[in-house]
Every structure is written in C-alpha cells, then in structure tokens.
Amino acid sequence: xxxCIVVIAKENYPLYIRSTPTEYTLKFYYMVHTSLDVVDEISxxxxxxxxxxxxxxxxxxxxxxxKVYGYMTSSKVKFVMVVDxxxxxxxxxxxxxxxxxxxxxxxxNPGDRIQSRAFDNTVTLMMIQVC
Amino acid sequence: xxxxxxxxxxxxxxxxxxDGEQQCYSELFARxxxxxxxxxxxxxPEAARxxxxxxxxxxxxxxxxxxxxxxxxxxxLHQITELCGAKRAGYFGPTQxxxxxxxxxxxxxxxxxxxxxxxCELPLPRFVMSKxxxxxxxxxxxxxxxxxVQIPYLTTEKNSFKRMDDEDxxxxxxxxxxxxxxxxxxxxxxxxxSLSHGYSKLRSxxxxxxxxxxxxxxxxxxxxxxSxxxxxxKPLRRQASLIRSFSVExxxxxxxxxxxxxxxxxxxxxxxxxxxxxxxxxxxxxxFISGSVAKNFFTKSKLSIPELSYIWELxxxxxxxxxxxxxxxxxxxxxxxxxxxxxxxxxLPPTLQPEYLQAAFPKPKWECALFDSYSxxxxxxxxPRDLNRxxxxxxxxxxxxxxxxxxxxxxxxxxxxxTGNEALSKDVSEDxxxxxxxxxxxxxxxxRSYSSTSIEEAMKRGEDPPTPPPRPQKTHxxxxxxxxxxxxxxxxxxxxxxxxxxxPALPPRPYPSQSEPVSxxxxxxxxxxxxxxxxxxxxxxxxAPHAQPPSKPIxxxxxxxxxxxxxxxxxxxxxASAATVKPHPTVHKQSSKQKKAIQTAIRKxxxxxxxxxxxxxxxxxxxxxxxxxxIALENQLEQLRPVTVL
Numbered sequence: 001x002x003x004c005i006v007v008i009a010k011e012n013y014p015l016y017i018r019s020t021p022t023e024y025t026l027k028f029y030y031m032v033h034t035s036l037d038v039v040d041e042i043s044x045x046x047x048x049x050x051x052x053x054x055x056x057x058x059x060x061x062x063x064x065x066x067k068v069y070g071y072m073t074s075s076k077v078k079f080v081m082v083v084d085x086x087x088x089x090x091x092x093x094x095x096x097x098x099x100x101x102x103x104x105x106x107x108x109n110p111g112d113r114i115q116s117r118a119f120d121n122t123v124t125l126m127m128i129q130v131c
Numbered sequence: 132x133x134x135x136x137x138x139x140x141x142x143x144x145x146x147x148x149x150d151g152e153q154q155c156y157s158e159l160f161a162r163x164x165x166x167x168x169x170x171x172x173x174x175x176p177e178a179a180r181x182x183x184x185x186x187x188x189x190x191x192x193x194x195x196x197x198x199x200x201x202x203x204x205x206x207x208l209h210q211i212t213e214l215c216g217a218k219r220a221g222y223f224g225p226t227q228x229x230x231x232x233x234x235x236x237x238x239x240x241x242x243x244x245x246x247x248x249x250x251c252e253l254p255l256p257r258f259v260m261s262k263x264x265x266x267x268x269x270x271x272x273x274x275x276x277x278x279x280v281q282i283p284y285l286t287t288e289k290n291s292f293k294r295m296d297d298e299d300x301x302x303x304x305x306x307x308x309x310x311x312x313x314x315x316x317x318x319x320x321x322x323x324x325s326l327s328h329g330y331s332k333l334r335s336x337x338x339x340x341x342x343x344x345x346x347x348x349x350x351x352x353x354x355x356x357x358s359x360x361x362x363x364x365k366p367l368r369r370q371a372s373l374i375r376s377f378s379v380e381x382x383x384x385x386x387x388x389x390x391x392x393x394x395x396x397x398x399x400x401x402x403x404x405x406x407x408x409x410x411x412x413x414x415x416x417x418x419f420i421s422g423s424v425a426k427n428f429f430t431k432s433k434l435s436i437p438e439l440s441y442i443w444e445l446x447x448x449x450x451x452x453x454x455x456x457x458x459x460x461x462x463x464x465x466x467x468x469x470x471x472x473x474x475x476x477x478x479l480p481p482t483l484q485p486e487y488l489q490a491a492f493p494k495p496k497w498e499c500a501l502f503d504s505y506s507x508x509x510x511x512x513x514x515p516r517d518l519n520r521x522x523x524x525x526x527x528x529x530x531x532x533x534x535x536x537x538x539x540x541x542x543x544x545x546x547x548x549x550t551g552n553e554a555l556s557k558d559v560s561e562d563x564x565x566x567x568x569x570x571x572x573x574x575x576x577x578x579r580s581y582s583s584t585s586i587e588e589a590m591k592r593g594e595d596p597p598t599p600p601p602r603p604q605k606t607h608x609x610x611x612x613x614x615x616x617x618x619x620x621x622x623x624x625x626x627x628x629x630x631x632x633x634x635p636a637l638p639p640r641p642y643p644s645q646s647e648p649v650s651x652x653x654x655x656x657x658x659x660x661x662x663x664x665x666x667x668x669x670x671x672x673x674x675a676p677h678a679q680p681p682s683k684p685i686x687x688x689x690x691x692x693x694x695x696x697x698x699x700x701x702x703x704x705x706x707a708s709a710a711t712v713k714p715h716p717t718v719h720k721q722s723s724k725q726k727k728a729i730q731t732a733i734r735k736x737x738x739x740x741x742x743x744x745x746x747x748x749x750x751x752x753x754x755x756x757x758x759x760x761x762i763a764l765e766n767q768l769e770q771l772r773p774v775t776v777l
Contacts, residue, residue: 104452106422107429107440115437117477118444 003083003127004028007099009111010076012036016114018123019082032080035068039078042070071096075110091126098122156229163193163228194223194231201235211235395480397464397488405460419453425462432466438475442466445479457488 004019006029019025066084071092073079079095081088102108102116198208215223215230223231397405406416412428413420420428422443429439446462447454454462461483469475481487 101444101450104422104447104450105440105443106426106452107436107443115440116444117441 004032004081005095005123005126006032006080007095007114008032008036008078008080011111015077015112016119016123018120018127020127028082031068031082035070035080036078039070039072039080073099091129094122094126152229156225156232159197159232160225160228163197163223194228198231198235201239203235203238207238208235211238395464395468395476396482397460401464401467402460405463406456408463409456409459416456419451419455420459422452422454425454425459429462429466432470434466434469438469439466441475442469445476446483448479448485455485457485460488461485 004025005016006014006018007016009015017029019028066082069081069083069088069092071079071081071088073096077099079092079099081091081095083091098116098119099114102114102119103110105116108114108116195208198211199205201208203211211231211234214234215227408428409420410416412424425443426439429442430436432439434442442462442465445465446458448458461479464483465475
C-alpha cells in the first residue's frame with residue numbers, strides 16, 4: 001500500500017511532504033499538486049471550510065487504486081493525502097491535532113517547513129496503520 | 132572518658148564533654164580506630180598507629196576521612212589537625228581526636244570565632260553546647276560514617292569503574308544498615324553517584340557540586356535505619372555523599388555512558404537554579420510561562436532554532452504552548468545538556484517527565500539566594516551559560532555568604548549545600564500540595580489564550596531577540612484575540628516615524644526599520660491571519676509620508692482603526708503638505724532621495740493595496756454568504772411564525 005501525505009500552507013507551498021517510498025512517489029506529488037486546484041474550487045464555493053472535505057478523484061490508473069483526500073483547516077492549511085483506503089476522517093483528525101501541536105511550539109514559525117519529530121512520528125504511525 | 136584520662140595528652144585544660152558528646156566521640160574514636168584494620172583503603176596510616184601506652188589511637192586514614200566528611204575546607208582541617216593532634220603526639224589519641232571533633236563542630240557551625248578558637252587551642256565550653264548539633268552531625272550514625280568514610284577511598288581513583296564500586300559498596304552496605312525509607316522524593320535506584328559523573332562531563336567542576344546534595348539524599352535513605360538522630364543523620368549523609376561527589380568531581384572527564392539516563396536527572400541544585408530562572412520569568416511558580424516569553428529566554432542560550440524547537444517539543448508535554456514549572460525545568464535541563472554536548476534524546480527521558488519532576492522535587496519555598504550563589508559560580512566556569520546573566524548580579528551578593536570558604540573547592544559547596552539541604556528537607560511535606568496545584572493548572576483548555584499582558588511582558592523583556600524579528604510573535608490562528616495582539620505588535624515601529632503615537636500600553640520596540648523584504652514576508656502571514664482587522668484598517672493610511680522607512684506604512688495598516696486613523700489623517704495632511712513644500716527649496720540631492728523613498732513607499736503601498744484588495748474580495752464573499760444565510764433564516768422565521776388571522 002502506498003501513501004503520501006502533504007501539508008500545504010495557505011500560499012500553496014508545501015510545509016511537509018512524506019510518502020512511502022515507491023516508484024509512484026513522483027506521481028503522488030504530481031497528483032497532490034493538481035489536487036490543489038480542486039481544493040481551491042471547493043473553497044471558493046463558500047462552503048464551510050472547517051470541516052473535513054473529501055476529494056475523491058477516483059481511479060487514475062487502472063492498475064492502482066488510490067484516492068486523494070483533502071482537508072483544510074481554518075487557517076487555510078491543507079492536508080492532502082493520497083491513500084488507497086478509507087478511514088481518512090480519523091487520519092485527518094490526528095493530522096490536525098499533530099499540526100496544532102507543532103504550531104504550539106513557539107520556535108516554529110508558521111510558514112516554515114515542519115521539522116517536528118513528533119509530527120513525523122504521527123505521520124509514520126498513520127502510514128503504518130494504513131499500510 | 133575525659134581528655135585528662137587520655138594518654139599522651141599535651142598541655143591543655145581538660146575538655147568538658149557532655150554525655151552525648153562523650154558517647155559520640157567514643158563511638159567515632161572506636162570507629163576510626165576499629166575500621167583501620169577492616170578498611171581496605173586506609174592505607175599507610177596503619178603504621179602510624181603506634182599506641183604507646185594505654186589508649187588506642189585512631190589511624191590517620193579514617194580520621195582524615197572523617198574530618199573531610201565534616202565538609203570543612205582542607206585548610207581548616209589542616210589547622211584543626213595541627214591544633215589538636217600534630218602538635219602533640221604524632222597520632223590521634225582520644226584527646227586529640229576529641230579536640231579535633233570539637234574544632235570541627237565549631238567550624239561547621241560557621242563560627243567566625245573559629246580562628247580564634249584555634250589560636251586559643253581551647254574550645255570554649257560554650258562551643259560545646261552550640262556545637263552539640265554539629266557534633267551530632269559527625270558523630271551520630273558512627274558506623275554509617277565509618278562505612279561511608281571508606282567509600283571516598285574507592286572513588287578517589289580516576290576511574291569510572293570506581294563509581295560502580297561505590298554504589299555496589301553502598302548497596303552492599305545498605306542491608307547491614309537496614310535502609311529504610313529513601314528520601315521521600317526519590318526512588319531508591321535514583322541514587323546514583325554516576326549522575327554527577329555524567330554531569331561532571333557536562334559541567335564545570337563547580338557545577339559538579341550540584342549533584343552533591345542530590346547524592347546526599349541517597350545515602351540519607353540508606354542510613355535512616357541505623358541512625359538514631361534524625362536531623363543529625365542528614366548532615367552526615369550529606370557529608371558522606373559529598374565526599375563521593377568530591378571524588379566524582381575529580382574524575383569527571385569520563386563520559387558516563389554507562390548510565391543511560393544519568394544526564395537527564397535533575398539534581399537538587401540544578402532544580403533550584405531552574406526554579407529561580409522560572410521565577411525571574413514568571414513570579415508565580417505554580418503558573419506557567421507563555422511560549423513567547425520562554426522562546427525569548429531560551430533563545431538566549433544560543434542554541435539553534437531547530438534544536439530549541441525540538442527541545443520545546445520534548446518538554447511541553449501537554450502541547451499547550453506554555454511551560455509549567457516542571458516542563459520548564461525539563462526544557463532548561465535539556466538545553467543545558469545540549470550545550471554541554473549531549474545529544475538530544477529521542478523522547479523525553481522518564482526523569483524529565485513533568486509528573487516525575489513534580490513528585491521528585493518539592494516546591495522550593497526557602498531562600499533561593501543561596502543557590503543563586505551556585506548559579507554564579509556555575510556560570511563563572513561555563514561561558515555558554517548566558518542564562519545566568521540575570522542571576523549574576525544578585526549572586527555576587529550571595530557570594531559573601533560562604534564567607535571564609537568561598538573557593539572553588541567542593542568543601543564550600545558542601546557547606547552551603549548542607550545548609551541548603553536542611554531547608555530543603557523541610558519542604559518535602561509541601562510537595563503534595565504543590566503537586567496538586569500543578570496538576571490542576573495543567574488541566575487548562577488546549578487553546579492558549581494569549582493575554583495581552585503576556586505579550587507586553589514579553590516585549591518588555593527589553594532585549595531584542597537575537598535575530599531581528601521578521602515575524603511577530605508566533606501565535607495561534609484560532610482565537611481572534613490573537614490577531615489583535617499581532618496587530619498591536621507590528622505597529623510599534625511606527626513610533627519612530629513620529630507621526631503616529633505608539634500603540635497604547637505597549638512600550639516602543641526598537642524595530643529594525645529597514646527590513647523591507649521581511650516586512651513583506653510578514654505581510655502575508657499577518658494578512659492571512661488577520662483578515663478582519665486588516666480589512667478594517669483604512670487603506671487611506673497608505674498615503675502616509677514617504678520619507679519614512681518603507682516598513683512603517685505597511686505596519687501602520689494593521690493598527691486598530693480608530694485612533695490611528697484619526698491621528699494619522701490630520702498628521703498625514705500636515706506632513707503631506709510639508710513634504711510637498713520641502714523639495715522645492717531644497718537641493719536636488721534631497722529631492723532625489725525623497726523621490727526614491729517615495730517610490731519605494733509607493734511600491735510598498737501598491738503591494739499592500741493588492742493584498743488588501745484580495746482580502747477585501749474574500750471578505751466580500753463571506754459577507755455574501757452571511758447575507759444568504761440571513762435571508763434563509765428570515766424565510767424560515769416567516770414560515771414558522773403563526774399565521775395571523777385577519
């Protein structure tokens with residue numbers, strides 16, 4: 001099972017990229033990048049932005065089965081996850097909590113890349129769960 | 132057994148010993164005399180144990196150890212020895228021994244008269260009374276002392292292994308001593324001489340004294356059993372452990388990788404120091420330090436930001452963006468360890484967990500000045516301790532405290548620590564109360580509330596952060612109140628412009644005004660986080676005088692609308708006219724300068740305009756949504772309203 005998690009800042013640059021190393025890594029990044037447009041679309045529709053929003057892009061390739069999920073926080077920080085299983089709600093919640101912990105750190109400048117080991121651990125944990 | 136009955140007694144009036152003293156002395160004497168044969172490390176003095184006549188003598192080895200155990204500086208001990216023993220026979224007869232003990236007690240009482248007493252060669256009777264406690268310190272758990280006295284011999288060697296022997300010895304002895312309750316604050320295994328070893332590598336020699344009182348607590352636990360005198364035993368244990376710490380000090384260099392978690396244990400001294408630092412940041416020890424305050428403080432330690440970030444991550448257990456006292460101690464400890472070359476652990480060591488720290492250390496309610504002196508000496512030897520700067524001034528006063536013994540020898544620290552430890556032990560009982568406070572405080576809601584006072588406090592810290600602040604305080608994006616604070620901060624530099632009064636309640640902050648790109652970078656996150664405030668501020672301010680540094684206009688935009696707007700408009704008009712008048716009569720140079728400034732200002736303003744326009748559109752959208760919602764709600768209301776019958 002392959003998986004990729006990307007945290008994107010409000011200005012649409014990545015704060016944190018992590019993926020299980022496969023040959024599809026680059027493709028994952030590309031998909032995440034293209035999914036940003038979808039995110040903007042949905043946000044522009046004026047719906048509630050705080051809740052979890054799911055972008056289901058379906059099968060891109062017949063050989064693969066993974067979906068891209070998106071989640072946006074109130075500060076317009078996006079978590080995009082490429083995964084081939086469900087239960088994303090929980091994962092996003094955890095991600096959000098971890099992200100909040102990172103933000104709590106006064107030494108963390110919002111907009112920096114996320115280098116928190118705790119965050120890494122959370123992501124790793126989730127990857128292990130999924131895979 | 133009076134001294135007069137002793138053999139080989141020199142010319143000196145008979146010593147008057149109370150019963151207790153006699154008992155103690157005789158015990159000690161017997162111990163010193165008796166352990167000679169059994170002590171492995173007694174060494175040469177056995178030969179010196181020539182006992183002409185009736186009385187036995189105490190071998191110089193154990194006696195010397197005993198004297199050293201009295202925590203007196205070596206020169207004092209030399210004087211004592213000289214006075215009581217060496218001048219007379221070449222050995223320690225009971226007379227000499229008792230005299231020496233009394234002198235030691237006098238010295239331990241801190242009597243400045245001590246030198247006089249030496250000169251008099253005669254401890255006055257009153258000394259005996261007051262010294263009784265001091266005597267007890269040494270005398271009471273005599274056997275304990277005897278065993279402990281041998282320990283230093285083992286540890287004197289510069290071999291970390293000896294430390295192991297130390298502990299083994301201690302542990303083997305413990306059964307005989309029937310160890311009872313270990314110090315209330317620490318689990319038995321906590322007593323590790325090795326802590327000091329680990330630290331000895333970390334810290335300067337003076338700092339190694341910090342483990343000492345902590346070690347003092349360990350043997351305390353073991354000696355509880357046999358010791359008859361409670362209070363007396365404590366100083367004794369201190370002494371004994373301090374002896375060990377002495378030797379530890381000497382061996383310092385070895386990295387104590389033997390003991391994995393040793394560097395992460397906070398000694399009593401360190402703990403006190405941390406608490407003092409905490410107090411300097413936050414007077415209430417049961418409250419917490421906000422993230423920004425802590426950030427400024429820890430940044431002074433000159434560690435890199437990622438490392439500090441990681442340390443914070445480790446220590447802020449509840450991830451609330453603030454540090455309680457135990458969290459602060461843990462963080463401080465990690466910083467200290469890191470500065471001393473220790474790699475940061477993967478996870479928070481168990482000895483640094485907040486619960487552990489709360490339970491381990493009682494709240495210090497007593498005089499911290501005592502430990503300020505330690506921090507001073509600590510910092511004196513270790514330049515990276517920038518954190519000590521604050522304490523140094525107060526410390527210098529305290530340096531007078533251990534008046535005659537203020538050298539960098541362990542003896543001084545011992546003496547100081549002994550008095551300190553006494554007070555410390557009193558506070559053990561207060562621990563549960565404070566622990567409760569901490570736990571209750573910890574149950575704060577997760578979202579931090581950045582009170583404006585904390586921000587002001589942080590800003591009033593005075594010192595500029597080491598790096599020019601490209602961004603305002605890191606705050607949560609959740610609470611709207613945060614944005615207000617952020618709004619306040621960047622507007623401070625506008626003070627320099629002279630056009631705008633500083634924001635109320637905030638002192639003028641010397642802002643690097645030339646940080647153009649920085650301000651732009653700030654612009655974005657600030658705008659992103661404070662769309663409401665920014666939108667409210669009037670764009671009209673941007674026409675502000677051009678001569679100002681470019682960052683000012685952007686900052687000014689965030690100011691709370693009302694005051695700044697009013698203040699600015701008239702002043703803007705005034706300066707605008709003044710500015711127009713200026714270029715004409717002045718030289719071309721000035722005008723070109725002004726032109727450049729104007730152009731940069733214009734550029735800045737345009738950019739700000741663009742951002743604001745975007746914000747505006749977003750807000751408009753939100754407004755639309757809200758309108759729609761309102762319409763929908765009104766419709767519902769209409770439907771639900773009972774139909775009025777006409």
